[in-house]
Amino acid sequence: MKKSLRFGSAIAIAATASLTLASCGFGGGSGDEADGKTTIDMLVPSYSDNTQGLWEDVIAGFEEENPDIAVNLEVQSWDNLESVITTKIQGGEAPDIYNGGPFAGFAADELLYTAEEVVSPEVLSDFQDSFIANTEVDGTAYALPLIASARALFVNNALLEQAGVAAPPTTWDELLDAATKVSALGGGIAGYGMPLGSEEAQAEAAVWLWGGGGSFGDAEEITVDDPANLPGAEQIKKMIDAGATQADPGSTDRSPLMDIFVQGQIGMQVGLPPTVGQIEEGNPELDYSIVPIPTQDGSPFTLGVMDQLMAFQNDGDKQDAITKFFDYYYAADVYVPWVQAEGFLPVTKSGAEQLAGEEALAPFLELLPDAKFYPSTNPKWSATDGAFKALFGQLQSKGAQEVLTEIQAQVDAG
Structure with missing residues (x-):
């Protein structure tokens, strides 16, 4: 496996990350x-x-x-x-x-x-x-x-080099510039993999909204429509409008998109620890790095x-x-x-x-001190999670404030 870790350690996790459906149902907790x-x-x-x-x-x-x-x-x-x-x-x-x-x-x-x-x-x-x-x-x-x-940014080193990008981005401006250049390589290559589909829209939303200083709220109150969330939502639209992402991010789920990254067709995408195992299994020759997620100002952050x-x-x-x-x-x-x-x-x-x-x-453990977590102890978190999965993908075609307001309204309605 060709890779360089910007945290100064080697990685090898034998796990795969493609989600599957395998079930053997049961009839419920009957007590029989x-x-x-x-x-x-x-x-x-x-x-x-x-x-x-x-x-x-x-x-x-x-x-x-x-x-x-x-x-x-x-x-x-x-x-x-x-x-x-x-x-x-x-x-x-x-x-x-x-x-x-x-x-x-x-x-x-x-x-x-x-x-x-x-x-x-x-x-x-x-x-x-x-x-x-x-x-x-x-x-x-x-x-x-x-x-x-913890989440981190997986970077295809070879694609960034071909696009003339000297180093992985640390800020949103650098990410937009790098992803746009990688997308310009053509041949179906996308600069940044942006999964806004229903599988895990709340996670991609958190990466951007929180990376700009926003929040989903806390145990007492859900605040999706907080003005502090607007910069992150608007940056997503900038990425999409600039052609820096794959086509139709609003209907793209994380797991199949990560498969495309593994095959070398995406420049950068946020991934999980199991992503390393997926690369080991699917494309061990991939030349990649794992770096912190870029934020608005470059300050350290990860989604825990x-x-x-x-x-x-x-x-x-x-x-x-x-x-x-x-x-x-x-x-x-x-x-x-x-x-x-x-x-x-x-x-x-x-x-x-x-x-x-x-x-x-090591790379992910090093990020945990800067991790932010979902407000899962709020009784409305389940509704919040569902609202992001149902509505956040519309961001590619609607205004940023409009989408945040709709999500908040759905949460408030229960």
Whole structure:
């Protein structure tokens, strides 16, 4: 693999990042026991082509140690996940364990166990303090941190060199200039990969809005239409209007766009730790760098993301079984290999200690001190996330303020 890391370390993560849909459905948390076993229904998203197999391995080990408990796994794509969980809850078939992002709305509706009700004190105390704090609503944790990640800019060194760009950009002006020059190379090459489609529009929005000094709000208030968000939205339109991005960014999702970057047809795109594994698998000869995301003034910033595990209060008889599963999963010898295989960062103290000195994680770990996180403890975060996915892609054809106002209105309407 040809690459240079502007953080001064080498990287090799054996994980892929193309999302897949693989499912084996379940009928919900009914509390029924088959063959004398307690059955836990578990709904998770696909982080990579490996996700289903990784969870199946965890489940096999758990069931071997707990023969009186069975875990019924369902894996969905991120595109489908929110509609699936909504449908299940509305139908009275919520999973017992759910791996997702937004959770505060479920807590507000009193659907979830608290964290201390479904893990032992030893496991609860093992979570990094900042991560468990990000699962709290009014001082009570209602979810368990699962994985953490940071975003960085992946740069195709060869394309920038061909376009006469001497160094990766650090500011928006430099990014616009570099991306425009790369796009001018022609042959279907895009300077900057801008995924405004529904898969993860909220993440691309955060990269730009927050990179210009804006915010989505906090635990008390969602402020998408804050004037501080306007510079980032307007910069996106500048990029699109200048031809610095791929065609039709409003309907382009991150995963297929990153596949195009891996094949060497995009100059720059924001990626995740698993992107390294995707490159290793799909195009190991790609000459690339990983650098901080450019911002309006060049100040350091990254989008930090943390997904959670949570447990629905479907059947009180399952609480003990859920606790046993969580305690098993978060043991370092089970949890750390799972996190490494998916290419993310651990959220436990024991996991961090075990991975201390791992060069593979260094670039992203170095960015975490400057990370900003979604206001996921706000009960309206789920609606905010959905509004960005539904409306932010319209930015390529509508005014920046108009789109931000529409998103805020949808959030306020619930």
